[in-house]
Amino acid sequence: MNKEQLLISNDRLPTPADAHWVLIRNDNNIVGRCSLWWENTPPYFNHRLGLIGHYTVEDAAAAARILQHACEQLAAFGCTMVVAPVDGNTWQSYRLLTERGEQPTFFLEPHNPDDWHCHFLDRGFTALAHYTSALNTNLTYIDSRLERVAARLEDAGVQIRSLNLQRMEEELHRIYTVAIASFQGNFLYTPVKEEEFIAQYLPLLPYLKSELILIAEHDGNPVGFLFAIPDWLQAQRGETINTIIIKTVAILPKRIYAGLGNLLVAKCQAIAHQLGYSRAIHALMHDANPSRNLSRRYAQTIRGYTLFAKQLI
Template sequence: MDRESGVGLLRAACERLRGQGCARAVAPLDGSTWFGYRWVVETSEEPPFLLEPRNPLEYAGWAREAGFTPWQTYRSTLHTAHVPDPRAAELEARFARLGLRHPVPRTLEADLRGIHALSNAAFVGNPLFSPLDWPAFEALYRPLLSKVPPEWVWVAEDGGRTVGFLLSLPDPTQPGTLIAKTLAIAPGREYAGLGRWLAECFYRQAFGAGFRRVIHALMWESNRSTNLQGHGRVIRRYALFAREL
């Protein structure tokens, strides 16, 4: 697609939405944020990683020309060493009562259902969030989890209830690279700091297992979890664009 076609398509879509009574247009969005959204707006020499959005950088310029501006921003960071969390001992003691484990085949069904419930609760404050029902969630995540080595998925439980999870996966296109894809923690002050503790466990294990690179992927820049990326180098930035109609 060339510039003229891209800008024209966005403008035509906005006209159609305006005619249907819509007040705002958002791009790109493949139905909901459970599926493809965000455009790459800034990059580096680092190659694309598994499950990352891919688009020509020109798309952002075309969106601006069609009247869109960045509405929400995201980033991915690269870590090449484990920098121990100074609060690690405190966090370990605080969450010692929780069960922290990796899924195994006999627990996969229960783990999927726990992750589904937690995701719908934990992400409710994210822009454009909409709940995903169990059949759609299962169709999306079961194939993914079946391909991920279980030691790279963490589930935290409190009295049998899933209160945290971290999903990561090795990148087959970049040997020695591990991608931290999704981190979710149950709402409430009771679990404040659990995401930080899961990240510490993750980095310890990743670099201890010989991975040389960890990519903390596609984090919303308004989310407190971006604090977990403090020692990483930003390798990509993304944006979700919007315009009033």
């Protein structure tokens, strides 16, 4: 007969949490783990949110036990709603892959077994937000309306250049304020310190191509940026890397910069085409994000992801 126990874990995980728990079966086998956050979580209507992240389980039985325990713990600390999976905040890994599609996993994409979403549904969670990734196989596509946008921004003095990888940390320091201002209206946003923002990108340095990371500047100051990266998982599968992944587009929320995000995407795809790439993945877009409006015109949805929630009180 299986014996199970839940223990507080001292594991050193990449994101600090208010608690780490592991589920141990038959005295020494770890069959599940999660981290919990109840302090400094993002606002959501009148709720006090608790977060479950670093979630991993071996089977449905372990999932039921660990999710029940997580909800009980968060309720005991005054949370009225739990959201999962979120590794502390939306700057870190979050969302569950729920609609796999036929395309293989791409670099830096959330990945989990197909049945994990059932773990949350079986414990009374429901979908809180939905995200998609889309594939563009025509990098030469140009929306004619962007010609007017480009002309207007050029007349205003906005210039676009590639990131200098030799000065990576300095470049990240300069675009940090753009990221903070651009993302503060995002779903479940929480602020992040500059050193955390920089630390998130520096480990990716060996995988970057400067031509695929664009910075828009106005009067010498950054006002927008686009971060794209080759799909290195193609190389691991023995394939030629023919795909870029557009991960992040951030623009200062001022009227003068309207359309700049779409222009950066178009320029990045044109550059990728010149470099010999033939595909671009628009990654992890919230369904309510304006970027979905442009992407729908020429990119096909290939994947779906879900963020789950459960009301505790």
